[in-house]
Amino acid sequence: xxxxxxxxxxxxxxxxxxxxxxxxxxxxxxxxxxxxxxxxxxxxxxxxxxxxxxxxxxxxxxxxxxxxxxxxxxxxxxxxxxxxxxxxxxxxxxxxxxxxxxxxxxxxxxxxxxxxxxxxxxxxxxxxxxxxxxxxxxxxxxxxxxxxxxxxxxxxxxxxxxxxxxxxxxxxxxxxxxxxxxxxxxxxxxxxxxx
Numbered sequence: 001x002x003x004x005x006x007x008x009x010x011x012x013x014x015x016x017x018x019x020x021x022x023x024x025x026x027x028x029x030x031x032x033x034x035x036x037x038x039x040x041x042x043x044x045x046x047x048x049x050x051x052x053x054x055x056x057x058x059x060x061x062x063x064x065x066x067x068x069x070x071x072x073x074x075x076x077x078x079x080x081x082x083x084x085x086x087x088x089x090x091x092x093x094x095x096x097x098x099x100x101x102x103x104x105x106x107x108x109x110x111x112x113x114x115x116x117x118x119x120x121x122x123x124x125x126x127x128x129x130x131x132x133x134x135x136x137x138x139x140x141x142x143x144x145x146x147x148x149x150x151x152x153x154x155x156x157x158x159x160x161x162x163x164x165x166x167x168x169x170x171x172x173x174x175x176x177x178x179x180x181x182x183x184x185x186x187x188x189x190x191x192x193x194x195x
Contacts, residue, residue, distance in 0.1 A: 040084035046091030
């Protein structure tokens, strides 16, 4: 790959990250506007040293300032039915126990609260071409991604654990978002269903 093309792809990834963060902020701010008389509670899971919202409760596996240290594959040290919004930005694909993670997100959310999950799209057009050409670098057992999701497979997992779709459930991210199923990544915005 030429240095010029490599630089262009790097810049596209950086701009799609900014787009992702802006989309997450918009979703949270839009939800928050429906509660003008109170401040919503946010849990930012896997945020590292860079939580998205001031005043959020932050959890990460690595020690960072203002973070509760916990393994997100296990029970979360957060109170049940406490949060209005739970964020998992580029986290779920790194976890080995996604079912426990989603169950725990459901537990800590209030009924009607939002779970916002972003992840790379396994059906991204570049992944399809690489697989067609014989490259399986994204599926290397020693890689950092343990799970791979399409829109459909992530929604199936979330619905299985008590979440329902919202008016803007899937937000495609990246330059190929004109064909959503082939976008580089996506954000799923789901609501904890009423029992």
